Amino acid sequence: MERSLKNIKMVVAYEGTAYAGFQLQINGPTIQGEIEKAILKITGEPIHILGAGRTDAGVHAWGQVVNFKSATTIPLSKFKKALNSVLPRDIVIRIVTEVAPDFHAQHSAISKTYIYRLYHSNERPLFERNLVYYYPYPLQVNKMNEVLPYIVGEHDFKSFQASGSLIQTTIRKVNHCRLDVTGMEIRIIINANGFLYHMVRNIAGTLIQIGGGQINGADFQKIMEAKDRKRAGPTAPAQGLCLQEVIYST
Amino acid sequence: MERSLKNIKMVVAYEGTAYAGFQLQINGPTIQGEIEKAILKITGEPIHILGAGRTDAGVHAWGQVVNFKSATTIPLSKFKKALNSVLPRDIVIRIVTEVAPDFHAQHSAISKTYIYRLYHSNERPLFERNLVYYYPYPLQVNKMNEVLPYIVGEHDFKSFQASGSLIQTTIRKVNHCRLDVTGMEIRIIINANGFLYHMVRNIAGTLIQIGGGQINGADFQKIMEAKDRKRAGPTAPAQGLCLQEVIYST
Numbered sequence: 389m390e391r392s393l394k395n396i397k398m399v400v401a402y403e404g405t406a407y408a409g410f411q412l413q414i415n416g417p418t419i420q421g422e423i424e425k426a427i428l429k430i431t432g433e434p435i436h437i438l439g440a441g442r443t444d445a446g447v448h449a450w451g452q453v454v455n456f457k458s459a460t461t462i463p464l465s466k467f468k469k470a471l472n473s474v475l476p477r478d479i480v481i482r483i484v485t486e487v488a489p490d491f492h493a494q495h496s497a498i499s500k501t502y503i504y505r506l507y508h509s510n511e512r513p514l515f516e517r518n519l520v521y522y523y524p525y526p527l528q529v530n531k532m533n534e535v536l537p538y539i540v541g542e543h544d545f546k547s548f549q550a551s552g553s554l555i556q557t558t559i560r561k562v563n564h565c566r567l568d569v570t571g572m573e574i575r576i577i578i579n580a581n582g583f584l585y586h587m588v589r590n591i592a593g594t595l596i597q598i599g600g601g602q603i604n605g606a607d608f609q610k611i612m613e614a615k616d617r618k619r620a621g622p623t624a625p626a627q628g629l630c631l632q633e634v635i636y637s638t
Numbered sequence: 639m640e641r642s643l644k645n646i647k648m649v650v651a652y653e654g655t656a657y658a659g660f661q662l663q664i665n666g667p668t669i670q671g672e673i674e675k676a677i678l679k680i681t682g683e684p685i686h687i688l689g690a691g692r693t694d695a696g697v698h699a700w701g702q703v704v705n706f707k708s709a710t711t712i713p714l715s716k717f718k719k720a721l722n723s724v725l726p727r728d729i730v731i732r733i734v735t736e737v738a739p740d741f742h743a744q745h746s747a748i749s750k751t752y753i754y755r756l757y758h759s760n761e762r763p764l765f766e767r768n769l770v771y772y773y774p775y776p777l778q779v780n781k782m783n784e785v786l787p788y789i790v791g792e793h794d795f796k797s798f799q800a801s802g803s804l805i806q807t808t809i810r811k812v813n814h815c816r817l818d819v820t821g822m823e824i825r826i827i828i829n830a831n832g833f834l835y836h837m838v839r840n841i842a843g844t845l846i847q848i849g850g851g852q853i854n855g856a857d858f859q860k861i862m863e864a865k866d867r868k869r870a871g872p873t874a875p876a877q878g879l880c881l882q883e884v885i886y887s888t
Contacts, residue, residue, distance in 0.1 A: 403764060
């Protein structure tokens with residue numbers, strides 16, 4: 389007898405502080421592991437989920453997307469509540485829908501938006517302390533804004549890729565990149581058709597050097613052209629990063 | 639030889655989640671205990687601090703005020719940074735000043751402002767989960783607003799005092815009380831010349847009953863007049879409460 393499998397898409401938010409990243413691994417709890425345990429509890433199915441992006445240890449998400457095939461007969465309207473009732477409080481299933489059989493959380497994505505949060509103040513952050521990178525040194529936001537046009541568009545972002553990555557192409561298209569300054573926070577908001585490993589954190593680290601005056605706009609262009617990780621700034625800490633949204637064509 | 643003692647006032651913010659409350663006690667870490675340990679580390683002085691309000695376990699503060707007498711010769715400009723460098727990340731000293739010898743964090747206060755945060759949504763809160771009370775049931779904010787005038791002014795708040803409290807008078811003057819609705823949040827903001835034990839949490843619990851339609855405005859007036867804790871609504875959970883500000887005449 390053939391089982392009828394649903395392809396289920398879920399939008400998931402989490403605070404990554406307590407986790408060794410999204411993807412299953414042996415050295416610590418993961419977001420994937422917790423969600424798979426919750427699905428097993430609710431449906432009895434020992435399945436694996438696919439995530440749109442493999443966020444690192446300490447990285448957060450508001451709009452991570454996962455999908456999996458399930459034979460569950462639980463109505464989707466109840467599925468979200470059931471999963472949330474057994475998940476830890478730092479992981480929240482926001483939306484559950486049934487999608488076409490060929491939907492793939494990673495391959496079907498047309499773009500993703502990440503937000504990097506800098507807390508720029510003399511005062512330590514309190515309530516946001518695990519969600520921001522506390523940066524108490526001088527920063528000129530106008531200088532940071534000036535280099536954003538170099539980032540937008542289709543470019544080879546090899547200089548912003550973690551060294552040692554083995555992938556076919558390091559060309560990505562950044563659809564938009566802007567800064568949003570609110571209160572003590574400077575948010576770097578970047579949308580692209582794909583991201584290299586550590587790309588947002590390396591861009592953030594380099595933008596901080598621009599804001600601090602260690603390098604200027606011409607240096608930034610040279611870093612882009614060099615296609616050499618050693619030329620760009622340091623990798624900004626994981627805790628400031630959040631996978632905000634994954635966009636699909638339908 | 640007589641030592642010259644400074645009277646030091648500090649404005650302190652903290653997330654109360656991990657603490658057994660502000661005040662020193664044997665069954666768990668406290669805000670007072672952590673601050674006193676930090677002062678001991680920095681100045682070598684085993685002193686006790688006085689707090690403006692004794693927040694309960696799980697209650698937060700943005701503007702708690704403490705004072706203490708110290709013979710420290712560390713310049714106050716460096717004192718804040720030194721204390722913050724040894725305090726846990728969930729306690730932040732915001733302001734340090736030297737004040738007149740007769741300043742007393744509790745007795746000199748002319749009013750305090752508390753904020754109670756309700757998270758009113760079908761979705762569980764994520765990043766705010768320890769700072770709000772998640773309330774996924776129907777609430778009519780306009781009904782809650784209608785009873786606020788009964789709270790403002792000088793009244794006997796005995797019905798909103800934790801039962802078993804032994805104090806001389808239960809009359810307090812509420813200077814203002816309003817609701818601030820932003821996104822998923824309903825914030826109850828209340829300023830008074832003093833607060834009875836659990837007064838804000840009991841008012842919050844009763845306002846929730848008003849918003850949910852279990853009781854109406856006439857019932858609310860009767861609760862005020864009854865001067866009986868058993869008549870008012872349940873005590874809202876500690877985690878939604880924050881001591882926002884303590885106001886002094888100078």
